[in-house]
Amino acid sequence: MAKKSGSPTVASKTDGKTLDKKSARTRVRILDAAAQVLSAKGYAGMRLSDVAEVAELQAPAIYYYFPSRDDLIEEVMWVGLADMRETLAKALDAAPADATALERILIAVETHLRHELEISDYTTAAIRNAGQLPDHIRDRHDAEEKKYGAVWRDLFKQAAEADELREDLDPYLAQMLVMGTINWTAEWWQPNRATIDRVVANAQSYVRAALAA
């Protein structure tokens, strides 16, 4: 609970202001609080009074930074995905040039998992609430989700073309099963049950064996 945002995206992608201005920091505090509450209570269950309490201010102050509750939520959801996608893209760029397609998938598994578990309430909020959003918020979120999915789709396509996936797996279904494997961790993982390193190691071993031809 109550992970930090740790995300450069929150400030940088969102508007031009920098973090040193107090007002920008307050904005981030609100966003962080919203991510935390949203992740725990769901779209309809998130109350501005809860957010305000976590952010240590009064609810109406939120309106100084966001035009409405839905705008706040939309931004949290979007940042969650966009941030995740950037992190993943960076990690893949940093991979050794001779990495196999399967190895790249395992890098993605690790990156996704670490980001989800240690960094960001934004991501878990985005994951958990994707299905419950009303249509008007869903659009932007769906677009971003599609982009994120595309990164993964490429990974699986390349693995399939390089014959690194077992024959009896459909690449699309395999992708979804892998994403389930890692997305679901947010629902059960707790720091005292197993270290992140152990979860990552087990998940990588599991996925590698599941996919490898």
Added chain:
Amino acid sequence: MAKKSGSPTVASKTDGKTLDKKSARTRVRILDAAAQVLSAKGYAGMRLSDVAEVAELQAPAIYYYFPSRDDLIEEVMWVGLADMRETLAKALDAAPADATALERILIAVETHLRHELEISDYTTAAIRNAGQLPDHIRDRHDAEEKKYGAVWRDLFKQAAEADELREDLDPYLAQMLVMGTINWTAEWWQPNRATIDRVVANAQSYVRAALAA
């Protein structure tokens, strides 16, 4: 969307009444509608007026059958898990006596998946909302969830003892990863994308390879 309950549990475990009485059928209609809406909108987002509309009656009529909104939700959540557990128990009982521990896990994968995808909004409601419940409803649900988890835990314990799991997997983590693999399907599967049979076949292949020593 809008799957049927198909569940004997709804009527039988819930009270003594039988389905032939019109009132009992109305009660089930409300429960089915609640499962459907709950699964789509989440705990806080489920409105009694939505449920009433799906069940084709007026909202206050719900109070003839359930003391409160929370009681209705609690029953949906509980039925979802209890029903799933019974189905799984039956499927495992019906397994051939000489099935290996790993084969039994694969039976569980298929049973869970088919139940989740083709039968029950109750189960998806239970899965999706487990994290968002307020404490007073959570108790009964947690108890039931623990029971369901225990069935799986046994499966993995036996597999581990029979050396059918790869050495570098922790049985507990492996269990959670498998449950993620299958629980997550509810989030993405749609009938037009792939048949249930194909999903089941891929998931079984995936899990077998992931786990098998």
Added chain:
DNA sequence: TGAATCCGTGAAGCCCGATTAGAATCCGGG
């Protein structure tokens, strides 16, 4: 036929939570 019970409706009551209005406070520059 009449009465008891079951089922369900329509019209409020009431509380909670988003939002708005308007005032108070804070803070850097003159």
Added chain:
DNA sequence: CCCGGATTCTAATCGGGCTTCACGGATTCA
């Protein structure tokens, strides 16, 4: 020290959604 904008607060409005209430049509049974 004092002003003006930036920031935040308190108080009030407003609508939506759960719940209650009192009533009526049906169905059953004597």
